[in-house]
Amino acid sequence: xxxxxxxxxxxxxxxxxxxxxxxxxxxxxxxxxxxxxxxxxxxxxxxxxxxxxxxxxxxxxxxxxxxxxxxxxxxxxxxxxxxxxxxxxxxxxxxxxxxxxxxxxxxxxxxxxxxxxxxxxxxxxxxxxxxxxxxxxxxxxxxxxxxxxxxxxxxxxxx
Amino acid sequence: xxxxxxxxxxxxxxxxxxxxxxxxxxxxxxxxxxxxxxxxxxxxxxxxxxxxxxxxxxxxxxxxxxxxxxxxxxxxxxxxxxxxxxxxxxxxxxxxxxxxxxxxxxxxxxxxxxxxxxxxxxxxxxxxxxxxxxxxxxxxxxxxxxxxxxxxxxxxxxxxxxxxxxxxxxxxxxxxxxxxxxxxxxxxxxxxxxxxxxxxxxxxxxxxxxxxxxxxxxxxxxxxxxxxxxxxxxxxxxxxxxxxxxxxxxxxxxxxxxxxxxxxxxxxxxxxxxxxxxxxxxxxxxxxxxxxxxxxxxxxxxxxxxxxxxxxxxxxxxxxxxxxxxxxxxxxxxxxxxxxxxxxxxxxxxxxxxxxxxxxxxxxxxxxxxxxxxxxxxxxxxxxxxxxxxxxxxxxxxxxxxxxxxxxxxxxxxxxxxxxxxxxxxxxxxxxxxxxxxxxxxxxxxxxxxxxxxxxxxxxxxxxxxxxxxxxxxxxxxxxxxxxxxxxxxxxxxxxxxxxxxxxxxxxxxxxxxxxxxxxxxxxxxxxxxxxxxxxxxxxxxxxxxxxxxxxxxxxxxxxxxxxxxxxxxxxxxxxxxxxxxxxxxxxxxxxxxxxxxxxxxxxxxxxxxxxxxxxxxxxxxxxxxxxxxxxxxxxxxxxxxxxxxxxxxxxxxxxxxxxxxxxxxxxxxxxxxxxxxxxxxxxxxxxxxxxxxxxxxxxxxxxxxxxxxxxxxxxxxxxxxxxxxxxxxxxxxxxxxxxxxxxxxxxxxxxxxxxxxxxxxxxxxxxxxxxxx
Numbered sequence: 001x002x003x004x005x006x007x008x009x010x011x012x013x014x015x016x017x018x019x020x021x022x023x024x025x026x027x028x029x030x031x032x033x034x035x036x037x038x039x040x041x042x043x044x045x046x047x048x049x050x051x052x053x054x055x056x057x058x059x060x061x062x063x064x065x066x067x068x069x070x071x072x073x074x075x076x077x078x079x080x081x082x083x084x085x086x087x088x089x090x091x092x093x094x095x096x097x098x099x100x101x102x103x104x105x106x107x108x109x110x111x112x113x114x115x116x117x118x119x120x121x122x123x124x125x126x127x128x129x130x131x132x133x134x135x136x137x138x139x140x141x142x143x144x145x146x147x148x149x150x151x152x153x154x155x156x157x158x159x
Numbered sequence: 160x161x162x163x164x165x166x167x168x169x170x171x172x173x174x175x176x177x178x179x180x181x182x183x184x185x186x187x188x189x190x191x192x193x194x195x196x197x198x199x200x201x202x203x204x205x206x207x208x209x210x211x212x213x214x215x216x217x218x219x220x221x222x223x224x225x226x227x228x229x230x231x232x233x234x235x236x237x238x239x240x241x242x243x244x245x246x247x248x249x250x251x252x253x254x255x256x257x258x259x260x261x262x263x264x265x266x267x268x269x270x271x272x273x274x275x276x277x278x279x280x281x282x283x284x285x286x287x288x289x290x291x292x293x294x295x296x297x298x299x300x301x302x303x304x305x306x307x308x309x310x311x312x313x314x315x316x317x318x319x320x321x322x323x324x325x326x327x328x329x330x331x332x333x334x335x336x337x338x339x340x341x342x343x344x345x346x347x348x349x350x351x352x353x354x355x356x357x358x359x360x361x362x363x364x365x366x367x368x369x370x371x372x373x374x375x376x377x378x379x380x381x382x383x384x385x386x387x388x389x390x391x392x393x394x395x396x397x398x399x400x401x402x403x404x405x406x407x408x409x410x411x412x413x414x415x416x417x418x419x420x421x422x423x424x425x426x427x428x429x430x431x432x433x434x435x436x437x438x439x440x441x442x443x444x445x446x447x448x449x450x451x452x453x454x455x456x457x458x459x460x461x462x463x464x465x466x467x468x469x470x471x472x473x474x475x476x477x478x479x480x481x482x483x484x485x486x487x488x489x490x491x492x493x494x495x496x497x498x499x500x501x502x503x504x505x506x507x508x509x510x511x512x513x514x515x516x517x518x519x520x521x522x523x524x525x526x527x528x529x530x531x532x533x534x535x536x537x538x539x540x541x542x543x544x545x546x547x548x549x550x551x552x553x554x555x556x557x558x559x560x561x562x563x564x565x566x567x568x569x570x571x572x573x574x575x576x577x578x579x580x581x582x583x584x585x586x587x588x589x590x591x592x593x594x595x596x597x598x599x600x601x602x603x604x605x606x607x608x609x610x611x612x613x614x615x616x617x618x619x620x621x622x623x624x625x626x627x628x629x630x631x632x633x634x635x636x637x638x639x640x641x642x643x644x645x646x647x648x649x650x651x652x653x654x655x656x657x658x659x660x661x662x663x664x665x666x667x668x669x670x671x672x673x674x675x676x677x678x679x680x681x682x683x684x685x686x687x688x689x690x691x692x693x694x695x696x697x698x699x700x701x702x703x704x705x706x707x708x709x710x711x712x713x714x715x716x717x718x719x720x721x722x723x724x725x726x727x728x729x730x731x732x733x734x735x736x737x738x739x740x741x742x743x744x745x746x747x748x749x750x751x752x753x754x755x756x757x758x759x760x761x762x763x764x765x766x767x768x769x770x771x772x773x774x775x776x777x778x779x780x781x782x783x784x785x786x787x788x789x790x791x792x793x794x795x796x797x798x799x800x801x802x803x804x805x806x807x808x809x810x811x812x813x814x815x816x817x818x819x820x821x822x823x824x825x826x827x828x829x830x831x832x833x834x835x836x837x838x839x840x841x842x843x844x845x846x847x848x849x850x851x852x853x854x855x856x857x858x859x860x861x862x863x864x865x866x867x868x869x870x871x872x873x874x875x876x877x878x879x880x881x882x883x884x885x886x887x888x889x890x891x892x893x894x895x896x897x898x899x900x901x902x903x904x905x906x907x908x909x910x911x912x913x914x915x916x917x918x919x920x921x922x923x924x925x926x927x928x929x930x931x932x933x
Contacts, residue, residue, distance in 0.1 A: 036190040037183020039416070041366050042448040046858035049366050049416075077183030090181040094173050097823035100831065101663025102180025103366040103416030109181055132867040135858065137364055137417050138663050139827055140834030141866045142874075 007070040011035075012079025020066040026052070029066040030076055037077035037106045041135075048134030051107035052076050058114040058133060077106035080113060087113060092147035100138030107134040108144055112151070121153035163818070167675040168886045171823035172682050175668045176414065176661075186414035188370045188386050192443045196372065197226050197272040199434050199444035200279035202286055203454060204261035204268050207295035207523035207851030208308065211259045211288060216269060219282040224274035226438035228282065231257035234433060235402045238315050242491040242528065243389035243396065243423045245638055245699055247319035249581025251331060251490040253311050256400050256429055261290075262310055262488035263523050264852045265453035272434040272442045295523040295851045299462055299483050302329040302520035310488065310521040320581055322494060331490035332519040334498050336577040341466070344477025344512025348468020350552040356465065356541035356916045358900070360845035361458040363530055364863060367416020368451035371431040374441035381408045381432050386415040388422040388660050389700030394692045400429035401436070408432065412690035418662040419835070420529035421456050423702045424491065452856035456528030457845070459484040459496050459519070461537035469549040473563045477512035478505060482538060484519045487526040493519035495580045496527070499534030502584060504542055506572035506787075507630045508564045513574065523851050529702060531832065532896045535631055536839075543627035543901030544916065547908065557905070558598050558607060561628045561791070568592040580703075585636040587784040591879035591889070594628060597791040597813035600875050601626070604811045605793035613912035619801050622808065623910025626793045627901040632785035633881075633890035634705030639781065641710035642696035643717045645674060646775030647725070649766060651745055651758025652684045658698025659710040660690045664892060665824040666706045670714045672820050673885050677718035678725070679742030680758065696777055704890030707820060709782055711885035716778035724774045728761050786881050788889045790814045792833075792898030796906040800929060803922035805907060807837055807870040812895050815877045818887035826874040829895045833872055836899030838864050844919050 004019040011033070020029055027050045030038045038061055041049030045063035052061045053075040081087040089112045092098070099105050108131070115122055115130040122130070127148060136144065179186065216228045234256045242250035257267055269286050273279035294308045301307055311326035318324040323333040345351055371385040381403070387393045387410070394410040401408075415422065427444050435442040446455065466479035482500045486493035497517035505513055530536070550557040566572060568589050576586040602608070610624045643657040655674050661667040671685035689695055698710055722742055729747030730737040733754045741748050748755040765774045793811040798804070812829050819825035842862040846854040855861050880887035904915045913928035 031189075032194075035183075036185035036187075039187075039367070040189070040445065041368070041416075042858050044448065044857060044859060047366060047448070081182055083178065083182065086178060086182065090178065093181050094177040097171065097174060097177070097665075097827050099174060099177040099180050100665065100827055101366065101417040102176065102414060103187065103663075105181045106183040109183075128867045132865045135366065135863050135865055137366055137419065137835065137863065138831045140830035140832075140872055141869045142830040142834075142872050143823070143827055145866060145869070 005067065007067050009069045009071060010073045012075055018066065022067065024066045026061040026064040026066045026069050030061060035076040035078050039103055039106065048107040049104055051110045051134060053110050053114045056114060056117060058111045077109060080109060088151045089113065089147060092150040093144065096143045096147040096150065098139060098143040098147040104134055104136040112148055116152060127152060163880060163887065165676055165886060167672045167682060168820050169818060171821055172668065172672060174665045174824065175671065175687060180414065187367060187416060188372055188384050188413060189443060189445055191384055191413065192372050193441055196441040196443045197274065197438055198276045198279050199270055199272045199431060199442050200276065200283055201267055202269040202283045204264060204266040206261060206290055206292050207264050207297065208293040208310065209261050209290040210293065211261065212291050213289045214269065215287040218285040219271060222278065222282050222285060224278040225271060225282045226440060227272040227434050228269060229257065229433060229437065230269040231259050237400055237402055238317065239396060239400045240491060241425050241489065243392040243425050243700060246395065249320055249494050250492055251316060251318040251324055253316040254489050256433065263525055265525060266488060270430055270434060272438050296329060297522060297524060297851050299485050299520055302522050310523060322581060329521045330518060331486045331521050332494035332497055334494065334517040335515060336501065337514045338573045339512035341477050341479045341512050341514035344510065345466060345468045347476040349471045350549065351468045352545055352548055353466045354545065354916065356463045356544065358461050358537045358540060358918055360460050360525065361839050361843045362452050363419035363421035365417030365419060365421055368446035368448060369422065369426055369455055370445045371427045372441060372443045373431045373435035375435060375439060381436060383408060383410045383428050383432055385410060385412060385428050386422055387412050388418045388662055388702055390660060390690045390692055391658055391697050392700060393425050393428050396425040397428040397432050401433050409693045412660055415662055418701065419531045420533065420702065423529040423700065424456050426455060448858060449856040452861065453525055453853050456491065457487065457525050458530040459486055459527035459537065461500065463538055463541040465541040465545045467545055467549065469553060471553050473553060473555050473560050475508055475510040475564055478508065478510050479514040480505065480538060482517045485522050485524065485527065486519045487522055487524045489526045490519065490521065491526060491528045496534040498578050498580055500538035502574060502578035503535035503631050504538040506566055506574045507628065509566060524847065525853060531893050533893065536897045536900065539629055539897045540900040544904050544914065547905040557626055558602050562595060562598055565594050565628060580635050580638060585783065590786050590883060591817055591881040592789055593815040593877045593879040594789040594791065596877050597789060597815055598628065600877060601791040601793040601811045601813035604873055604875060605795060605809060607793060610909065613909055616910065620797055620799055621910040622795060622797045623906045623908065624793065624795050625902045625904065625906030625909055626791065627898050627905065629790045629792065629894050629897050630787035631704055631890060631894040632787055633708035634782050634785055635703045636782050636785045639699045639703060639705050639709055640779055641698040641713045642777060642779040643710065643714040644696050644775065644777035645717045645721045646773055647721065647762045649759065649762050651762050652686055653678065655685050655687045655714065656695045657689045657710060657714065658695045659706050660701040662701050664828060665821060666701065669707060669820040669824060670711060673711050673714045674718040676886060677715050678722055680745040684745060704893045707888050708884050708890050709780060711888055713778050713780035715885040716780060717776055720776035720778060721774060725761055728765050728774065729756055732756055732764060784883055786883060786889050788814060788816045788891055788894050790894050790898065792902045794902040794906045796903060796910060798907055798910040798925065800911060803925035805841060805903065805920055805925060807903065809871045809873065810837065811873045811875065812898065813875040813877055814891060814895065815879050816891035817879050817881035817884050817889035819876050819878065820886065820888050822876055825876055825891045828891045829874045830872050832895035833899065834864060834869065836896045840899040840903045840918050840920060842919050
C-alpha cells in the first residue's frame with residue numbers, strides 16, 4: 001500500500017489540509033471531501049464533467065493528481081452560487097432551459113465562470129473554444145449557448 | 160385542430176430541478192454512496208467467443224478487503240433478458256448473471272466487491288481463467304452463413320412469446336408483413352430503385368455512465384439506487400435474475416445523467432444487488448467510459464435494402480424494405496427494434512404495395528439495445544434518401560414529393576395493424592398531422608427555393624440543401640401503462656407521485672404542468688416525486704416516446720378526480736352546487752364571482768374540519784393508439800471537395816408534437832436529438848480489430864461534437880391538437896434524432912452529386928465517392 005502524504009490547498013475559499021495517495025486523482029479527492037458536484041464522466045480528460053477552476057483556469061480534475069493542487073486555489077461548483085444567489089450564468093441556464101440531465105452543467109458553469117472572470121465580453125470564437133472542453137449529450141448546446149450569450153454581452157460579434 | 164390556450168400547459172416554465180442541478184447539488188446515484196461503500200469491479204472477457212474451461216477465484220476471495228466474488232460457479236443460472244420491457248418481454252431469455260461461455264469482448268466473467276477500487280482491481284487480476292477460444296462470428300454475413308459457429312448453443316435460451324426464435328441459426332428475431340404485391344407494384348412504376356444502406360454501431364454516451372448502488376435496509380430488503388429509465392422493470396428483472404421475490408427489492412431512481420435508451424436496460428442491477436446480498440454491505444458499481452462503450456448497449460447496426468417504384472406523377476407504386484440488424488451477443492430489443500424499422504417508417508407514405516422483412520442476427524460483437532429512434536433511425540435513412548432519388552428521377556421537388564405522398568389526419572395505414580412490438584400491431588387512423596405545415600415552414604426557414612442542382616455548383620467549397628420527413632409514435636398501444644397519484648396538503652399544495660422516469664428530459668416538470676392545469680393551480684404548488692417502486696405507482700418507464708402522452712394522461716385523469724373532490728368540499732363550504740364552481744388560481748371560485756375559497760381553506764377543512772378525509776386519488780392509463788409526431792428537417796451543408804470534410808451550416812427541424820406542454824423543453828428535446836443525429840451521421844462509429852475487440856472505446860477516439868462544432872439549429876414547433884393526448888400532446892423525444900442521416904446525405908448529394916449510403920460520412924468516404932464519380 002502506497003503511503004499517503006499531506007497537501008494543502010484553498011478549496012472554495014477555505015484553506016484545507018488533505019491526506020492523499022500519490023496516484024490519487026483530484027476528482028477522487030474532491031468527491032471524498034464532499035464536493036459531489038464534481039462528476040466522473042470519462043477519467044481521461046475528454047468530457048469535462050469533472051471540471052474545476054484552479055488558479056482561475058478551468059481544468060479537468062480527473063486527469064490531475066491530487067498533489068498537483070498543492071498550494072493552489074481550487075474552486076468547485078459548491079463554491080459558485082447558491083439557491084438564494086446563483087451565479088448569473090446559473091440563473092441564465094435555468095431561464096433559458098439550458099439544463100436537461102444536469103450532469104454536464106457544473107462543468108459548463110465553471111468553464112463559463114473561468115472565462116467570464118478573465119474576459120466578461122469574449123468574442124464568439126473565443127467563447128466557443130473555451131466552452132469546447134465540456135460535452136453535453138442532451139441539449140445540442142443551443143440553449144446553453146443562448147444562456148451564455150445572455151451573460152456575456154449578447155454575442156457582440158454575431159449570432 | 161388548431162392549438163388551444165391554457166394557463167400552465169403550453170408555457171415554458173422553468174424546469175423544476177434546473178437550479179439545484181446547476182448548483183451541483185448531490186442528486187445522482189454515486190453521490191449517495193456512503194463512506195464505507197464497497198466498490199465493485201467486473202472482469203471482462205478478452206475473447207469474442209470462448210468457453211470458460213476453468214476459473215479459480217480462491218486467491219481473489221482470500222485477499223484482504225475483498226468482500227464478495229461472483230462468477231458462474233456461485234450464482235444461480237437463471238435465463239432472463241436485460242431488455243427493460245413489459246412482461247412478458249418480447250426479447251429472448253438468452254442472458255445469465257454469469258455463464259460458462261463468453262460471447263463478446265467485454266462479456267462478464269466475474270465480479271468483485273472490495274473495500275477500495277484498487278483492491279477490487281487487484282482481486283480481478285488474481286482470478287485465474289482458462290478459456291477454450293472459439294471461432295468468433297463478427298458480421299451479419301458470417302452470422303447467417305451455413306455452418307457458422309452457433310453463439311447461443313445453450314439449451315435453456317428461449318423466448319416467452321410465440322415468435323420465430325432460431326438461435327441455432329444465429330437468428331434472434333424474424334418478422335414479416337405484406338400488403339398488396341411488391342413485384343406487381345414495382346413493375347407499375349416508371350422508375351425503379353433497389354439500393355442497400357448500412358448503418359453503423361453507435362453508443363448513447365450519456366455523460367453519466369451506468370451506475371448502481373445497492374444496500375440492505377433495516378428490514379433486510381435490498382434497496383437498489385440506480386441510473387435507470389425503467390425502475391419497475393429493473394425491480395422485476397433484477398428480482399428474477401437474482402432469484403428473490405419482487406417484494407424483497409426496492410428500486411429508486413434519483414436524478415440520472417442521461418439515458419437515450421442505454422438505461423432502458425437492466426444492465427448491472429442484478430450484479431450489484433447480488434454483490435450487496437453476498438457482502439451484506441453497500442456496494443457501488445460505476446462503469447468507466449470504456450466499459451460504457453464496450454459492455455453497455457449500442458444502436459443495432461442495420462443493413463436495409465429498399466426497393467421502390469414511382470410513377471412520373473409522383474405516386475409511389477411499391478415499397479419493399481428488407482432489414483437485417485446485428486443485435487450483437489445478446490438479443491436485447493432485437494425483435495422490437497427490427498419491427499420498428501417498418502412500423503415507424505413505412506406508414507409515412509401511402510402506397511398500395513408494401514413488403515417488409517426483418518431479421519435480427521446474433522454476432523460476437525457488443526450488444527445492441529434500445530437507442531432513441533429505435534429502428535426508425537436506421538430505416539428512415541434508406542427510405543428518405545430513396546425519396547430524394549425518386550424526386551430527382553421524375554423531376555419533382557423532393558418537398559413536393561413528400562407533400563404528395565405523406566399520410567394525413569383521418570387516414571390509416573395497413574402497417575399499423577400488421578406490425579406491433581413483438582405481436583400484431585393496433586389499427587389506428589392518424590389524428591393530428593401538421594406535416595404539410597412543417598414542410599412549408601422548414602423550407603422557408605432554410606431558403607429551399609434558392610436550391611440549385613449540384614451540376615450548377617463549382618469551386619472547392621460547395622453548399623447543398625437536403626431535406627427529409629419523419630414520423631415516430633407515442634407509447635406502445637395496448638401494452639404500456641403509466642399511473643399517477645395526487646394528494647392535497649394543508650397549504651393547498653399537492654404531492655404528485657408517479658412511476659414515470661425523468662432522465663433529464665423534464666418529465667417531472669411537464670407532468671406537474673399537466674396536473675396544475677387540471678387543478679387550476681400553479682407549478683410551484685406541485686411537489687413531484689417519481690420513480691421509487693415503494694412509494695410511487697407503477698409506470699413502464701421512459702421509453703417508446705411515451706411519458707408525455709401516456710403518463711401525462713394518467714396524471715390528467717388523477718388530477719381531474721382530485722379536482723372533483725375539491726369542488727365537492729368547496730360546494731359544501733360555499734353552499735353552492737359544484738356545477739356552479741370552478742378552480743382557478745389555487746382557489747375554488749363561484750362562476751358568478753360571488754364567493755371564493757382558497758385551496759388551503761379547502762384542505763384544512765378536509766383534514767381537520769368535519770368528516771375528515773384525504774383529498775387525493777390515483778389513476779392509470781393505457782393507450783389504444785400511438786399517435787405519431789411528424790417532422791420535416793431541412794439541412795444546409797458545405798462540402799470541402801479537397802478534403803472531403805462535411806460541415807453542417809444550418810439545421811432546421813419543424814416538429815408537430817401536438818401541444819407542446821413546455822415549448823422550451825420540447826425544443827430542447829429536438830435540439831438534443833438533432834445534434835446526436837448529426838454526430839452519428841458524421842463522426843460516430845465503432846472500430847473493431849480482426850478478433851472483435853473494440854478499438855476506440857473512448858471519447859477521444861469516438862468523437863462527439865462540442866459547442867465549437869455546433870451548427871445553427873433552428874427548431875420550429877408546429878402546434879396541432881391530438882385529441883387522445885393530454886391537452887392535445889403527442890411525443891417529441893425520439894423523432895428528431897432520425898433526420899440527420901438522410902437529410903445530410905441528401906444535402907451532400909445536392910452539393911457535390913454523390914450519394915452516401917454508409918455512415919458516418921467521413922472525409923475518406925466523401926473523397927472516395929467524389930473520386931469514383933469522376
